Amino acid sequence: MFGSVVEKLPNARANVVYQRRERGGSDSVILRLRDYGEGRLILERVISRPDDVSLTLLLPLRGERALQEFSGADPWGDILAPAYDAIKSACLQTLNGRKRPTRRIRSVSVDDVLESISACTNEYDLAALLDDLSSSLGAEQYCITWIDFDSRGDRAEHRYLVGCDPAWMQKYIYRSGYMNDPLLEYAKRNASPVTTSDLQNGVTEHWLLQEAQGHGLYSMLTCPVHEPARSTLTILQAAVGANSADGDGILSRNQNRWRSAAGALSDWRLNQLREFAAQFQLVGEELTVLRALLHWKDSSAETIATALDMRARHVRQVVYPRITRKMGVSHIKEAVALAFKCGLIN
Numbered sequence: 001m002f003g004s005v006v007e008k009l010p011n012a013r014a015n016v017v018y019q020r021r022e023r024g025g026s027d028s029v030i031l032r033l034r035d036y037g038e039g040r041l042i043l044e045r046v047i048s049r050p051d052d053v054s055l056t057l058l059l060p061l062r063g064e065r066a067l068q069e070f071s072g073a074d075p076w077g078d079i080l081a082p083a084y085d086a087i088k089s090a091c092l093q094t095l096n097g098r099k100r101p102t103r104r105i106r107s108v109s110v111d112d113v114l115e116s117i118s119a120c121t122n123e124y125d126l127a128a129l130l131d132d133l134s135s136s137l138g139a140e141q142y143c144i145t146w147i148d149f150d151s152r153g154d155r156a157e158h159r160y161l162v163g164c165d166p167a168w169m170q171k172y173i174y175r176s177g178y179m180n181d182p183l184l185e186y187a188k189r190n191a192s193p194v195t196t197s198d199l200q201n202g203v204t205e206h207w208l209l210q211e212a213q214g215h216g217l218y219s220m221l222t223c224p225v226h227e228p229a230r231s232t233l234t235i236l237q238a239a240v241g242a243n244s245a246d247g248d249g250i251l252s253r254n255q256n257r258w259r260s261a262a263g264a265l266s267d268w269r270l271n272q273l274r275e276f277a278a279q280f281q282l283v284g285e286e287l288t289v290l291r292a293l294l295h296w297k298d299s300s301a302e303t304i305a306t307a308l309d310m311r312a313r314h315v316r317q318v319v320y321p322r323i324t325r326k327m328g329v330s331h332i333k334e335a336v337a338l339a340f341k342c343g344l345i346n
Contacts, residue, residue, distance in 0.1 A: 015122075018090050020083040024076055026050045031083040039094050040124040043070065043087065047173065054157040055173050059166055060127040064088075064095045066166060073167035075174045110257045117264040118271070123161050126268070130163055130261075137257060138250040139238035141165065141216060145184075146269050148341050149231035156341075164239065168215035172208075182206050187224035187235045193255040195248045196220050212239075219247025221255060223262040227270065232341075234269060236262035270343055277342035280326050289319050291345045293336045 018033040032044040041061040048054050059070055071077060071084040113133050120126050126144070134142050141164035148157040158178055162169050171177075178184060182203045186194060196204050196219065203209065212220070217239040225234040238258055240247035251258075282290070292304050301316035308315075320332045327335045339345045 018083075018087055020080075020086070022076070022079050022083070024079055029076055029080070031080055031087065033087045033090055034122075035091075035094075036122050036124055040122070041091050041094060042122070042124050043067065045070075045074075052156065055178070056157070056159045057162055057169055057173065058123050058160060059162045060124050061091060061095065064092070067091075067095070070166035070170065073170040075170065110260055113261060114264045117261070117268050120268065126265070127161060127163055130161075133257075133261060134163070134238060137238070137254040138240065138244075139221075140241050140244075141239040143169070143237045144265055145233075145235040145237070147233040147235070149233070156337075164217065165215040168212060168217065171211065171215075175208075177208050181208055183209075183220065183222045183237070184235070187222055188233060191224060191226060193221055193223045193259050195222075195251055195255075197248045213242070216241040218242045219244065219251055221251035221258055223255070223259045225259075225262045225266040227266060232266070232270070234262060234266035236265060273342040274344075277339070277344050280344075282323070282326060282339075282344065285319060286323050286326070287339075287345060289315065290323065290336055290339045293332065294340055294345050 015034040015036055016032055017035045019030060020032075021028065021030050023029075026049070028048045030044070030046040030048075032046070034042045034044065036042070043057075043059040043061055045057045045059075046054065047056075059066060061067055067084075067088060071080070074080060074084075077084075110133075113129055116129050117126065120129065130142055130144070134140070143164050144161040146159045160169060172181075182199065183194075183196070186199060196209060209217075209220075219240040221238045223236045223238075225236075226232075227234070236258060238251060240250055244250060288308060289304060292307055296303055296307065301320065302312045304310070305312040305315045310319075323335045324330065324332060327338055329335050329338060336345075
């Protein structure tokens, strides 16, 4: 395991206008601001843990209030205070120049949303589409989760596009909700959408879901999409608050539309990774060696050379260094993991 895949991609620093790294105990945290132009700001909070789990929160900054709520709920607030102050200063003019955000309630067709998702170039634009879709389908909050496992099936990287209460996502990460979330456990083993009330064995009494209700997440629909070839799981969750008399009914009636959107979001993620990975400019021999390395436990040049009818010296001294140089990694195993996650090999 080698940590975050996204941090190793050629575009990892694209559009970054501020970044700061801190340590807290055994964890490392990065606070990063991306500016995609025309007032489209994304705040990223990346935590890397010793067990090689990487957790990234992606918060579209639609106004100063979102930044205040996110930073105010950060359990590392004291350590990151200088970083949050710098980010606030960096985007204050942009945020103050906007009109006060209001929830747009307008009907949008699923087909229009699906087509628009594929054309998005960043998470800020994705969030804007999901705002419209949520309003049209009666949801009040949502969250998109992309989970990349390594080729062994271990957890490697979690990315969350936050369309719900920022304080809830801070709490979810801090309390390691991803380790005992009953909705996540369902999503890992099933492909059908489900509401919380559909689950059995008293799941709704789980402490995590009880905590979620305190942040307006009363009725929730979970739509999982699996990509077995890449060991990737995409989850789109939509939620309705306590004021709705028929929250589960609203979500259930539209579950096919949410499921279609989840599929489009899964495709979007894979296409983004492939586009970024194309910048590595790997050629046939290099991809052949990477595929062999993915399927052989023994990564020695001798083993790979024998399997591919090549010279071990050529593999060790020419192909391996060329791959790692192109991909910007220090070890051939890192290159294999990165190529696998980007869909270059399977």
